Amino acid sequence: MSRFRNAWLAVLAICLAGTAYAQSGKFPGVGREATPREVAAWDIDVRPDFKGLPAGSGSVAKGQDVWEAKCAHCHGVFGESNEVFSPLIGGTTANDIKNGRVANLSREDYPGRTTIMKVATVSTLWDYINRAMPWTNPKTLTTEEVYAVTAFLLNLAGVVPDNYTLSDKNIAEVQARMPNRNGMTTAHAMWPGNEFGGTKVPDVRAKACMKDCATEPKVASFLPDFARNAHGNLAEQNRMVGAQRGADTTRPEGKAAPAAAPAAPAAAAPKAEGGADNKAAIALTAKHSCTACHGMTNKIVGPSFADIAKKHAGKADYLTGKIKAGGSGVWGPVPMPPQSIGDADAKAIAHWLAAGAAR
């Protein structure tokens, strides 16, 4: 009797244990329900129908302040800069706002395509500014600032007036004024499902002819001679053994070095060893995203490290202050925003700069 009862209790215990995991169905113990706080923290996307858009508002005037402090150094004061990223604003007209199609997009000779020329949905601007801007400090703008910056950009493009305040209440009206709102099509065969309708028939249909197919081929395009070495020495970009070598593009064509003397691998070439301090400082410039605006030897938005080192040789304290406080006027009108960087790191970078910014 007792043996039977114990066995039965054991079975019962197993069943009870099972119920604890029943909620996970097929894969017990894997995953748990997300809390509302967790979902709210990550679910930040905003759809074209404005699902996900938080309530709030921001004015063009406020947007201009935010822009000049946090955005202009990459995008230009008027969103027109081509220095770091493609221009955001330009190329649209009042007529485009009326028609919902940007006329310049149909011009073969129009030189560029700005964001406002392309984007059909205002939600895209709000969503991306909110999730990814400023570039070196994403997700730090307040909801008001995101509305304000969006309003400022739309104002630059003539979509909203100077005294406008963009909000969740009126954003649908703004959508109806987007210059390229009717400029998209999904009538193509390149979406791998049937969700958009579209078509299953490819737009380009070639045939696999095998014999006497085309007329005699003519070379219509090739790289000009002066671009021969533009991608670096191709001899150093090919394996040193095999059926072919890379062309020595440091010499004119046809004057290639003999195959018996292949170019030494680029990476194996002896390099001047930089000091450990230099390496550490360079690593810090990457860690703090200084390299987004400053190149080692080339100007990007700001001056190169080499140029700074030349101009401010020995002035480590001055540079430490500049790194932390930002400023403008020394190198041009584009401001460098104050950097949120610890004293030790700022000093290390400043000393490296003051000492010549060596690799």
Place this chain on the structure above:
Amino acid sequence: MKDDSINSGRVRKAPEHFLSREGIKTVWSEAKRGRRDFIRNAFAAAAAGAAVPVALAQGNPVPPEGGDPNILNLPEHATGLGQGVATDGYGKPSKFEANVQRRQSPGLTQTTQASVSFAPLQSLFGIVTPSGLHFERHHQGWWDIDPSKHRFMINGMVKKPMVFTMDEIMRLPAVSRFHFIECGANTAVEWGNVAVPTVQYTHGMLSCSEFTGVPLITLLELAGADLKNGKFVLAEGGEGSAMTRTIPMSLITSGEVIVAYGQNGEMLRPENGYPLRLVVPGVQGVSWVKYLRRIEVGDKPYAAKDEAIHYIDLQPGGLHRQYTNLQECKSVVTTPSGGQVLLDKGFYNITGLAWSGKGKIKKVDVSVDGGRNWRQARLETPVLSKALTRFNIDWVWDGKAAIIQSRATDDTGYVQPNYQQLRAVRGTRSIYHNNAIQSWLVQENGEVKNVQVS
């Protein structure tokens, strides 16, 4: 910018904005000045010359001393003691392979964090891209994320939103599959004219790996996703730009889309999304969201930045095609290819890669006369759906000018078009989805050049 003066028609700016008008003009004017005729004439003469038997040179002649010193004199490695095991806990390629590197295209982008590096296709064999040579495309820089702190969330049209740790995802039944990943902007710089010298820069935003992970459908079912009304899924990354893309539910319910942590037998590389990325077979790389943190099930598409501002294809007439996700059938000869020099006349193995976002490669044809006549190449196994396929074909180079091309056909019957066919429909300003046939001109001096033929 200071590099305006050296404009060469090559790429500048982000990959979405390559084509420099000045550069195009320069190339055209250069061509008009007669270089085009020079090359054309050289090629025409060679084509007319027919197959004159040529005494083919011996690539490895016997030296005057009667034998190769590499044979006659035993080297150190044949007469000494080699190195011990585990000299290097994670082995590296031979020092003689140091030229094989992924590279940036000079002048393409202004920053390295929103940029591209290209895989060295000219130096790769088979179909697998070594993980360290996998192409990179970052929109806001890469990170090496602590996997113990990485979380994956599913929300939206689900019975209950869920979160998973990496430990939990790695407990689930796993699949391993080979798939290619190609950036939608691969070959973008060549829409209007030749812009870059080698296959690394023309086609190097292409890689293929064995990916290991959990089918996304498994995780969606766990969360009780509404698979009927939830027609779209938003995939979101955990890095600074929190990259988002809309994924079609039909591709997910087919079981093809994988939440992957493994790549070529080890974990994903940080540059490729460690510890978790989405694998969306056949679809352009931007949808393979790295550092994947969240999947949202919805009933409408999301028009994310990279499907409403970039990765949209401008057509003649000014409309943009939106949600052009598929990578259509394409191929390229990887050797001999642009920037290489053939060492001598004689036998060569022409080899290359073919792929299709719609399925398997059915056949690849190769031409050495600029597209007039074609021969069918050998497809090497494995031939897998939505993976790279390696092809080879024998060729004896007689020392005359030749134009090498490859043309792939997939198992839907779609044939890779040439530039005339592609441009006739899409113009030259699409930026994305250039799958035209590539031409390599082998010149009489052995140097191979990137050309486009008309």
